[in-house]
Amino acid sequence: MFSSRSILAMAAMSLAASSAAFAADQPVIGLVTKTETNPFFVKMKEGAQEEAKKLGAKLLSGSGKADGDNAGQITAMENMIAAGAKTILITPSDAKAIVPAIKKARDKGVMVIALDSPADPPDATDALFATNNYTAGVLIGEYAKAAMAGKPAKIVALDLLPGHPVGAQRHNGFMKGFGLPANDAKSNELSKAPEIVCMADSFGDQAKAQTAMENCLQKAPEVNLVYTINEPAAAGAYNALKRAGKEKGVLIVSVDGGCQGIKDTSAGIIAATSQQYPLKMAAMGVAAGVEFAKTGKKASGYVDTGVTLIAGKSVAGVDSKDTKTGAELCWGKK
Secondary structure, three states, X not given: OOOHHHHHHHHHHHHHHHHHHHHHHOOEEEXXXXXXXXXXXXXXXXXXXXXXXXXXXXXXEEEOOOOOOHHHXXXXXXXXXXXXXXXXXXXXXXXXXXXXXXXXHHHOOOEEEEEOOOOOOHHHOOEEEEOOHHHHHHHHHHHHHHHHOOOOOOEEEEEOOOOOHHHHHHHHHHHHHHOOOOOOOOOOOOOOOOOEEEEEEOOOOHHHHHHHHHHHHHHOOOOOEEEEOOHHHHHHHHHHHHHOOOHHHOEEEEEEOOHHHHHHHHOOOOOEEEEOOHHHHHHHHHHHHHHHHXXXXXXXXXXXXXXXXXXXXXXXXXXXXXXXXXXXXXXXXX
């Protein structure tokens, strides 16, 4: 005959055993972003966490120390695989250099999905969930062309870093939208034209973009249009222009459509931005990881997660949404 204390102890042991069994069956998914500080990737992580909680998955997260830190991303991947991750979601910092690590993971049966940024080549990963970054560039290029209303353009381009697919696609798309000669979406080389009076790498960082813009102003004080890789870079460009007393005479266009970026668009700091949806990318990635854990079915190919032009002021002939809509949709929230 068991005492009440024995019955309680046995019940606790049974509960612990069932919890351990549940934990063993819980899908483990890794998310490796470029940085932990860029608002875009902060929000992507939040989206992944929400979806993992909803679907009963365990999320592991990591990143490089800065944009371009390939070694940091490789270490994060290896640690996640050692911890049992069967799906890795990654935004590659170095699209080519990360490929051997991705192959190593896939050879071990891990599904690898690129978010936002493709690997080089794109089929190095099982799938890609991302904005069409070339289209995002085209949209802001078309807007800038219409907003300039025939005025000769003197353009500063604040890009990402050399050879990165996202940086090249947005830059070249912008040039195509503006009506300048441009490489196609498959090229990782930045197109050039006489209208671009200065090009500089910003690494998507506000402080680095401000320094780059200050340097460009020394070289090309006549600038009247700035293309930026993202909205932190746009904020840095604006700060440099303001310090030089030139902020009112220069149009700034950008990409991301983050909540702060939409506020800057409402305030007239940014004229227009192409909005993308990192929450959606992350949620789709986690859902695919759970599906893979349950059924063995891997995600494949490219899934376009959408892009919308958000403008402070609409211009004739270019379809855009206002900043109220942009604020409602920023980062992908509904």
